[in-house]
Amino acid sequence: MKKIILYIAFVMMPVLCSAGKAFIIKEGQTFIVIDKHPSPPAVLAAHELQYFVEQSMGFSLPIVNELPSKPSKAIFVGNSEYTAKVPFKEQEYLIQITPEKIILMGQDENNGNDGGRDNNGITPSKDRMEINYAKLTGNPSAPTGLALPSIYDAQGTCYAVYDFLENYLGIRFYGPDSLNIIVPKRKGLKLSPVKTVRSPMLKYRDGSYSFDWPMMKDQYFNATPERLQLFLRRIRFGGEKWAANHAFTAYQDRFLQKNPERPELFESYHPEYFAVGRTGGPHERQFCYTNRAFIEQVAKDARDYFDGKPLKGEQIALGDYFAVVPLDNANWCQCEECTRQLAIDKDNIRGEHFNCGTATHYLWNFINNVAKEVKKTHPGKKISALAYHVYAYMPDDIELEDNISVAPCLHPRNYWAPKMKENEVDYYKRWIEESKKSQRPVYLWNYLCFPTERGLVQGFNVFPGFNIHEVAGQIKMYAKDHVRGIFLCGIGEQLDFYITMKLYDNPALDTDELLNEFFTSYFGKAAKPMRDFYNKIENVYSNPQNYPLDIQTKDAQFHQTEAIAWECLGTDKVMKELETSIRKAQALADTPVEKARVDSWAKGVWEYMKTGKAKYISKKTE
Numbered sequence: 001m002k003k004i005i006l007y008i009a010f011v012m013m014p015v016l017c018s019a020g021k022a023f024i025i026k027e028g029q030t031f032i033v034i035d036k037h038p039s040p041p042a043v044l045a046a047h048e049l050q051y052f053v054e055q056s057m058g059f060s061l062p063i064v065n066e067l068p069s070k071p072s073k074a075i076f077v078g079n080s081e082y083t084a085k086v087p088f089k090e091q092e093y094l095i096q097i098t099p100e101k102i103i104l105m106g107q108d109e110n111n112g113n114d115g116g117r118d119n120n121g122i123t124p125s126k127d128r129m130e131i132n133y134a135k136l137t138g139n140p141s142a143p144t145g146l147a148l149p150s151i152y153d154a155q156g157t158c159y160a161v162y163d164f165l166e167n168y169l170g171i172r173f174y175g176p177d178s179l180n181i182i183v184p185k186r187k188g189l190k191l192s193p194v195k196t197v198r199s200p201m202l203k204y205r206d207g208s209y210s211f212d213w214p215m216m217k218d219q220y221f222n223a224t225p226e227r228l229q230l231f232l233r234r235i236r237f238g239g240e241k242w243a244a245n246h247a248f249t250a251y252q253d254r255f256l257q258k259n260p261e262r263p264e265l266f267e268s269y270h271p272e273y274f275a276v277g278r279t280g281g282p283h284e285r286q287f288c289y290t291n292r293a294f295i296e297q298v299a300k301d302a303r304d305y306f307d308g309k310p311l312k313g314e315q316i317a318l319g320d321y322f323a324v325v326p327l328d329n330a331n332w333c334q335c336e337e338c339t340r341q342l343a344i345d346k347d348n349i350r351g352e353h354f355n356c357g358t359a360t361h362y363l364w365n366f367i368n369n370v371a372k373e374v375k376k377t378h379p380g381k382k383i384s385a386l387a388y389h390v391y392a393y394m395p396d397d398i399e400l401e402d403n404i405s406v407a408p409c410l411h412p413r414n415y416w417a418p419k420m421k422e423n424e425v426d427y428y429k430r431w432i433e434e435s436k437k438s439q440r441p442v443y444l445w446n447y448l449c450f451p452t453e454r455g456l457v458q459g460f461n462v463f464p465g466f467n468i469h470e471v472a473g474q475i476k477m478y479a480k481d482h483v484r485g486i487f488l489c490g491i492g493e494q495l496d497f498y499i500t501m502k503l504y505d506n507p508a509l510d511t512d513e514l515l516n517e518f519f520t521s522y523f524g525k526a527a528k529p530m531r532d533f534y535n536k537i538e539n540v541y542s543n544p545q546n547y548p549l550d551i552q553t554k555d556a557q558f559h560q561t562e563a564i565a566w567e568c569l570g571t572d573k574v575m576k577e578l579e580t581s582i583r584k585a586q587a588l589a590d591t592p593v594e595k596a597r598v599d600s601w602a603k604g605v606w607e608y609m610k611t612g613k614a615k616y617i618s619k620k621t622e
Contacts (some may be wrong), residue, residue, distance in 0.1 A: 006049055023073065023097050027059035030073045035080035036065045038516055039108040040128075040147045041155035042078025044233070047146060049077060049104070049161050051137050055183045056169050064335040069531045075102040078157040079617055084471040091199040091239060097191045099526025104164055105158015105616040114240070115310055116318040121246045123288070124150040124318075128496055130537075131226045138178075148229055150208070151238025174232035174498055174522055176223040179596055182521045202478075202484020202504040204239045204443060211491075213452055213463065213547050218604025219494035220595075235501045241483055244384035246328050250313020252285055255297075265313055273297065279332035289326070289332040289366035290341065296548035298324060299373035305348070306378045321405060326363055326372050330390060339546060341365060348393060353423045355409065357393030364395045379403070386445055387431060394430045400438065406431055406552025407443040407487070412474045413450050413465045416544050417551050417558040441484045448500070449490020451560035460562040461612025464567040464605060466538040468496045472503055472511040479507035493605075495534065512581035525592040529584035530601065540569050575613060582606045 015074045034046050046063050054060045067074055067082065076083050083103055086094060093106025117123050127150035134142040149155045165171040165326050168191060172182035211220060211228055223231070232238070234605035253259040255270040273294040275286040287294055302322040304312060316323035331343055343363040371383040383401075387394070387408040400406075408428045415421035428444075435442045449470070455462035478486070486504065499514050519531040544552050546568055551558050560569075589595040 019042065021099055022192065023051065023099055023102055023317065025057065025061070025075075025189045025191075026335075027057075029071075030066060030075065032061045033062060033067060033076050033080060033082060033239070033587050034065060034078055038078050038080075039157065041108045041149050041153070041158045042046065042105075042150065044146060045158045045161040046077045046390055047105065047133060047142060047156075048234075049165070051139065051142065051172055052165050052169060052183060054325055056171070056186050057189065058185075061359045073100060075104065078103050078108065079105055079564070085529045088156055089199065091154070091156060091159065091203060092197060093163070093199065095160055095164055095196045095609045097194045099193065102164075102191070104157065105159040105318060106158075106160045108157050110154050112319055113306070113308070115308065116243070116302065117314075117316055118152070118206065118240065118243045118306070118318050119316060121314070123434060124152050124241070125227040128153070129150060135532055136226060136230060138229060140497070147253050148233060151220055151232055151240045153238075153614045155233070156199075159231060159236055162236065163196075171233065172517075172521060173234045174518065175220045175226040175494055177221040179221055179593065179600075180219075180494075200236055200239065200505045201507055202483070202485050204240070204242045204396065204487070205219060205237055205501065205504045206239070206242075207237075207239060207488030207491050208449070208487070209450075209491070210449065213456070214461070214608050215452070215493045215604045216491075216497075219600050222474055235498075236505055237501065239485065240406070242321050242384060243316050243318040243501065244321070244325055244386050244405075244443070244445070244487075245316045246325050247314070247316040247323040248287065248316070248325075248327055251287070253313060256285070270294075270297070275331065275333035276338075278331045280329075284327065284329060284331075286327055286329065286331045286333060288335055288338060290333070290335070291339040295366065295369045296373060298370045300383070301378055302374045302383065305461060306308045306374075306381045317384075317562045319378070319549055321382050321383045322374070325366050325384075325388070326366075326391075328389075332359065332362070338362065345390075350423050350426075351419065352557070353420065353555070354557040355392035355427065356390055357395075357427075359390040360393050360395045361398065362392040363406050364400065367400060367404060368400055371404045375401060375403045382441075384443075387427070388445070393427050394434055400434075400440070402438050402440055405443060406435070407445050408495075409445040409447070410474075411447045411450065412471050413467055413492075414447055415467075415470055416547055416557065417425060417556075418544050419553070419555045420453065420557050423555070423557075429457045432483075442481070444478065445489060446486050447489045448496070449564075454559050455562075455565075455612075456563070459609055461615065462560055463541060463565040463609065464537050464614075465491065465560075466496060467535060468499050468515070469511060469537065471496065471500060476507050480531040516526055522597055523585065524590060526585040526589040526594055526598050529581040529588065530598065532605075533578055533585065533601070535580040536574065536581065537559075540574055562612075562619075566613050568611060570613050573608070578606065578609070 006337045012500050032046050032050055034042050050061050050063055081106060086105035094101040114124055129148050130145045131148055133146035134140055134143050134144045166492060170184040174180045250265055253262055253265040254267050258266040272291055273287055275288055278286055305317045305322050310611060311317060332338060337528050342359060345358050348360055367385045374383060382403045382405050384405045408431050410424050410428060451465045452463040495518060502509055519527040523530045540546055585598045589598045
C-alpha cells in the first residue's frame with residue numbers, strides 16, 4: 001500500500017495551564033474510551049482523534065471499551081457507561097475537560113423520516129458510505145472499512161471531536177488532501193478545565209458539489225471522492241434535513257404520456273394538470289397552478305411522503321419538508337383564472353431584475369393552497385418553497401400558511417452590481433420581517449457558483465470571484481436575522497469556502513483573523529505575496545468602480561462576461577501585479593509542502609487566468 005504522508009507544521013505550542021490543574025495527554029497513560037456498542041459517529045470520531053493526536057504528538061492513544069485497571073486518564077468519545085446521559089438538543093455537543101478526564105460527546109440519535117432526496121438528488125441512506133480509512137490516512141493499523149454518517153445524520157460526537165482538534169490541537173482542515181491540512185507538532189499538551197456546550201449557528205449547511213470546477217480542483221490536489229466525503233464531515237457540512245428545489249419534472253411521465261424509458265412512472269391521464277395554450281419538451285411543460293385537481297395531487301404526493309411512501313420521479317423532500325417549487329420557466333398557463341392572477345403582478349418588478357414579483361400572487365397562491373391541504377392531515381409537517389425569479393417578492397396581501405418554509409434566492413457574489421444588491425437585500429429583509437411575525441423558519445439559497453458557472457456555460461475563463469468580505473458581511477446579517485440554514489449553489493473556491501463554512505458554524509469569528517491565519521499557516525514564507533495575490537483579486541472583483549458605468553447605475557441583474565473579465569477586471573496592469581505576487585511566492589516558498597501549496601494556486605488560479613486572458617485576446621484579433 002502506498003503510504004500517504006500528512007504534512008505537519010513543526011511549531012512548539014505554549015503550555016495551556018499549570019500541570020497541577022491540567023489534563024495532560026501522555027503516551028501510555030491516556031486512553032480513548034468508547035461504548036461497547038458505539039454509534040457510527042462515535043467510531044469515526046474516536047479514530048479521527050486517535051489519528052490526529054498521533055500526527056501532532058507522535059504517539060497513538062489506544063481505543064478501548066473499558067477503562068484499564070491501572071491508573072490512567074481517559075478521553076471519553078461518545079455516550080458510554082462512563083458518561084452521564086445528557087439531554088442534547090439538535091446538533092448540540094459537549095467538550096468537558098477536567099484534570100482527570102476529557103468528555104467529547106454530542107447528539108448522535110437520528111429522529112424523524114429517514115427517506116427523501118436532497119437538492120443534489122442524494123438520499124440519506126446513499127450518503128452513508130464506507131471509506132478505506134487505512135488507505136486515506138496511510139496507517140495500515142487503521143480500519144480498512146470505516147462508516148461515514150450521512151451529512152444529515154445526527155453526529156454531535158463528531159462535531160465535538162473536530163471542535164476539540166481545531167481549538168485545542170490547532171488542526172486546520174483547509175481541504176480534503178493531506179497537503180491541505182495543517183497539523184501543528186507538539187511535544188506535550190496540558191489543558192485547563194473547561195466545559196462547553198454548543199451547536200453550529202446555522203442548522204442546515206449544504207450545497208452542490210463543485211469540487212471538479214476550475215481553481216478548486218487544483219487547490220484540492222484533485223482529491224478522490226473518499227477524501228472529499230471525509231472532508232465534508234470534518235467541516236460539519238450538512239446538518240438538519242431540509243430541501244427545496246424544482247420538483248415537478250416527472251409529472252409529464254406520470255400524468256400526460258408514457259416515457260418509454262420510464263414506463264413504470266405513468267399513473268393516469270390528467271391533461272387538466274398542465275398549462276392551457278402551452279406546449280413544451282420533456283419535463284418542461286408548465287402546469288395550471290390554479291387547477292384544483294392539480295393542487296390536490298401535489299398535496300397527496302406530500303402526504304404520501306410524510307406517511308413514509310417513496311418519492312415519485314424526481315421529487316425533492318427531506319425530513320419534515322416537502323418541496324413545492326414550480327418548473328424553472330415562465331411558459332405560464334393561459335386559462336382564464338391563471339391569466340387573471342398573473343395580471344395582478346404584471347408591473348411588480350424593479351427595473352430589469354431577474355428576481356422580481358411578476359408571478360408572485362399566482363405562484364404563492366398555489367404554494368399556499370397546497371400547504372393548506374397538507375396542514376389538514378399533517379399539521380406538524382412543512383412545505384418548503386423558494387422565493388425565486390418571478391416569485392421572489394413577498395405577496396403583501398396573502399396570509400401565508402405557517403407550515404411553509406421560505407428560502408429567498410440571493411447572489412452575494414454579484415453584489416459588485418449595486419442595484420442588484422439593493423433589490424435582493426430589500427426583498428430578503430421583507431421575508432425576514434414576515435417570518436418574525438409568522439414564526440416560519442427561513443432558509444436561503446445562495447449562489448456562490450458565480451462567476452465560474454457563467455464561464456463554464458458560455459465557454460470562457462472568468463476573472464475569479466474572490467469576495468469573502470462581502471460574503472462574510474452577508475452571513476453575519478443572516479445570523480442576526482436568525483436564518484436557519486443555507487444551501488450553496490456552488491461552493492466557491494478553497495479559501496472562500498473554508499471561511500464560509502467557519503462562519504456558518506460561528507458567525508462571531510473575525511474574517512481578517514481567519515484570512516491571516518490561513519496565509520501564515522498554509523503558505524509559510526510565501527504568505528505575504530500570496531495574501532497580496534488574493535487581496536488584489538478580491539479588491540478588483542468586488543469594487544463596482546471597476547465595472548462598466550451601466551452596471552454601476554442600472555437597476556438590473558448582471559453577470560460577468562468575457563469582456564468584463566478581461567477588459568475591465570483582468571487588465572494588463574492588474575495581471576502584471578498578480579504575476580509579480582505569484583512569482584515572488586514561488587521564489588519564497590521554502591519547504592516541499594509550501595511549494596506544492598503555492599503551485600496549486602499558481603496552476604489552479606493564475607494559469608487559469610492567464611489562459612482566459614490569452615483566449616480573449618486571440619478572439620478579438622481573429
